[in-house]
Amino acid sequence: xxxxxxxxxxxxxxxxxxxxxxxxxxxxxxxxxxxxxxxxxxxxxxxxxxxxxxxxxxxxxxxxxxxxxxxxxxxxxxxxxxxxxxxxxxxxxxxxxxxxxxxxxxxxxxxxxxxxxxxxxxxxxxxxxxxxxxxxxxxxxxxxxxxxxxxxxxxxxxxxxxxxxxxxxxxxxxxxxxxxxxxxxxxxxxxxxxxxxxxxxxxxxxxxxxxxxxxxxxxxxxxxxxxxxxxxxxxxxxxxxxxxxxxxxxxxxxxxxxxxxxxxxxxxxxxxxxxxxxxxxxxxxxxxxxxxxxxxxxxxxxxxxxxxxxxxxxxxxxxxxxxxxxxxxxxxxxxxxxxxxxxxxxxxxxxxxxxxxxxxxxxxxxxxxxxxxxxxxxxxxxxxxxx
Numbered sequence: 001x002x003x004x005x006x007x008x009x010x011x012x013x014x015x016x017x018x019x020x021x022x023x024x025x026x027x028x029x030x031x032x033x034x035x036x037x038x039x040x041x042x043x044x045x046x047x048x049x050x051x052x053x054x055x056x057x058x059x060x061x062x063x064x065x066x067x068x069x070x071x072x073x074x075x076x077x078x079x080x081x082x083x084x085x086x087x088x089x090x091x092x093x094x095x096x097x098x099x100x101x102x103x104x105x106x107x108x109x110x111x112x113x114x115x116x117x118x119x120x121x122x123x124x125x126x127x128x129x130x131x132x133x134x135x136x137x138x139x140x141x142x143x144x145x146x147x148x149x150x151x152x153x154x155x156x157x158x159x160x161x162x163x164x165x166x167x168x169x170x171x172x173x174x175x176x177x178x179x180x181x182x183x184x185x186x187x188x189x190x191x192x193x194x195x196x197x198x199x200x201x202x203x204x205x206x207x208x209x210x211x212x213x214x215x216x217x218x219x220x221x222x223x224x225x226x227x228x229x230x231x232x233x234x235x236x237x238x239x240x241x242x243x244x245x246x247x248x249x250x251x252x253x254x255x256x257x258x259x260x261x262x263x264x265x266x267x268x269x270x271x272x273x274x275x276x277x278x279x280x281x282x283x284x285x286x287x288x289x290x291x292x293x294x295x296x297x298x299x300x301x302x303x304x305x306x307x308x309x310x311x312x313x314x315x316x317x318x319x320x321x322x323x324x325x326x327x328x329x330x331x332x333x334x335x336x337x338x339x340x341x342x343x344x345x346x347x348x349x350x351x352x353x354x355x356x357x358x359x360x361x362x363x364x365x366x367x368x369x370x371x372x373x374x375x376x377x378x379x380x381x382x383x384x385x386x387x
Contacts, residue, residue, distance in 0.1 A: 030063045036380045037064050041361075044368035045069055050251040050259060050344065051079030052363035053282050056381065059356050062286075071248040071364070073259055084247045084279045085362040086238065086263065088340025088347050091278040093306075095206040096135050096323025097292070098226055100302040107213045110135070117209045121182055129192045131209070134202045135322035136310040138195065140188035141202050144181050145170075145269070158184045170268040172240075175204045178272055196311040196320060203275035210274075218273065230291035235280040237273045240264060244279050250344030250364045259365075267343030276342050282362060289351060289358050307336050333382060339370065348374050355385050 037054065045052045051069030055062060071077045102108045114134065115126040125140075133139040146155040152166035159180050163169040169177070179201055189197060207218045214221045219237050227235050236244060252262040264270045271277075280288075291297055298306075309319030309326050317329040327335040337350035348370055349360040359377060361370075 030384075033380060033384050034064055037377065038066065040373065040376055040380070041066060041068065044373070045363070047078075050363075050365040051083075051248065052361060052365075052368075053079055053081065053083065053085070054359065054361045055081075055282050055286065056359040057286060057289075057357070058385070064359075069364070071246070073249070073251065073261075077246075079248065079364070080246075081283050082234075082246055082281050084234065084236075084244050084281055085347070085364070086248070086250070086276070086342055086345045087278050087280055087285065087349075087362065088276045088342035088345050089200075090338045090340045090347055090349055091274070091276045092203050093292075093323035093338060094222065094226055094278060094288075095203055095210075095274045096306060097297055098210055098222060099131055099135060099206060100298050100306060100322065101225065102210065102213050104299060104302060108209070114139075114205065117212050118182070118205070121185075123185060125188050125192070132310075132322070133192045134205055136196075136320055137198050137202070137313075138193050138311050139199065139202050140190045140192050140195070140197075141182070141185070141199060142187075142189045142197075143199055143201055144185065145173075145178060145201065146181070147268075155181060171265060172271055173269070174271045175207045175273065178204055178269065196313050198313075200269065200272070200275040204272050205274075207274040226297060230297055231287040232280065232284045232291075234284050235278060235288075238264065238271070238277045238279055240271060246281075247279065248362075248364050250342075252344045252366060262344035263342070270343055276340060282360060285349065285360060286358070289349070293351065293353065332378065335378065337374075339374075341366070346370050350374065350378070352382070355382070357381055357385060 041054055045068035047069055049069050050073065051067065051071055053067050054064065056064035065081070067079045069079055071079045071083045099108065099110065103110050108131070110131045112131050113127050114129045115121055118126070129139045129141065146152040146166050147170065149166055152169065161169065161177065163172065210218050210221055236242065249261050250263045251259040254260045260266070292303065295303055306322040307324055307326060308321055310321055312319050313325065315325070318325050318327045324336050324338055327337065333352050333354050335350055335352055337348065340347040344365050346363045346366045346368065347361065351358045359381065
C-alpha cells in the first residue's frame with residue numbers, strides 16, 4: 001500500500017518529536033545522575049583538600065565527570081582529567097592480561113609452575129603452584145615480608161640485603177628484594193587452589209615471569225605489547241628515578257590533623273610495579289577499559305576466562321577471576337571491577353558488561369568510604385539505566 005504524502009509527512013513529524021522526546025528524556029536522566037553523584041562525592045571531596053576524579057561512561061559517551069581538589073598541595077596544582085594517578089592494585093589486571101597474552105602466543109602456559117621461573121625456590125610446594133594460582137590469589141603463599149625489627153632480624157639471619165633497616169626495606173624495596181623472603185619460606189597458608197587470600201607478592205612475581213618469557217625488560221614489553229596497543233599514550237610504571245608529568249601526590253593526616261604526603265618514601269611497599277605500580281590518567285584508563293572489553297589486547301576467550309569466577313572471596317557475592325573481581329549480587333547486574341590501596345591513594349573502577357556502563361574514582365586521600373560509595377554509585381547508575 002502506498003502512503004500519501006500527507007501520511008508520510010505526519011509520520012516524519014511524529015518520529016521527529018519522538019526522537020527529540022527521547023533525547024530530552026536522556027538529558028533529564030543524566031542530569032538527575034549528575035545531581036546525585038555530585039551530592040555523593042561532595043560528602044568526601046572538595047577543592048581545598050587532596051583531590052579526586054570521577055568519570056562515568058555509558059556506551060561511548062561520558063555522562064558524568066567531576067574533578068576535586070589538589071594534585072599537589074605544595075605547588076597548588078589541581079586535579080584534572082590529565083592528572084597522573086597511581087591506580088594501585090588495579091595495576092594487577094595489566095599483569096594478568098600480560099600472562100594471558102603470552103599464553104596465547106605460546107611463550108608460556110598458565111599451567112606452568114612457579115619453580116620453572118624461580119629455580120631458587122626449593123621447597124616442593126612451589127612445584128604445585130601454577131601461574132593460574134598467582135593470578136587468582138589462590139597460591140597459598142603468605143605475605144611474610146618483614147615489617148618489625150624482630151622480623152627484620154630473623155630475615156637478615158637468612159638473607160642478604162641492600163637495606164640497613166626494616167624501615168628502609170619497607171619504604172624502598174622493589175620486586176627483587178620484596179620477594180626474597182620466599183627463598184626461606186617453609187610452609188603455605190593452604191593447599192594451592194583450595195582457598196582465596198588476596199596477596200601482593202604473588203603478583204610481583206609476574207615481572208620476572210614476563211622478562212624470562214620474552215627476554216625483554218618488563219616495562220618495555222608491557223609498554224609495547226599491552227599499553228600502547230590499548231591506545232594508552234600517557235601510562236607508565238612508577239620508578240624512583242622517573243619524572244612523571246602532572247603527577248598526583250597522595251596524602252594522609254598526621255596525629256594533629258595536618259595533611260602529610262603518603263606515596264613513595266612515606267608509604268610501605270610502594271616501589272613494586274607488577275602489583276600496583278601504574279600511573280595513568282582517567283582518560284587513558286577509559287581507553288584501557290574499552291580495549292579490554294573490545295578484545296583488542298587478548299582474545300575474547302582469554303577475556304572471558306579472566307572474568308569468570310575462579311574462587312569465592314571474603315567479599316559478599318564476589319569472586320575473583322584473573323586480575324579482576326566479579327560481583328553477582330541478587331537483583332543487580334553482573335559487575336566486573338577492582339579496587340586499589342597504595343599509600344594515601346584509594347581507587348575503584350567498575351564495569352557492567354550487559355549495560356556497557358563503566359565508572360572510575362581515583363582519589364588521593366583515604367578518608368572516604370570507598371565500598372559504601374561504590375555501592376551507592378552502582379544503585380544510582382543502574383536505576384537510571386533501567387528507567
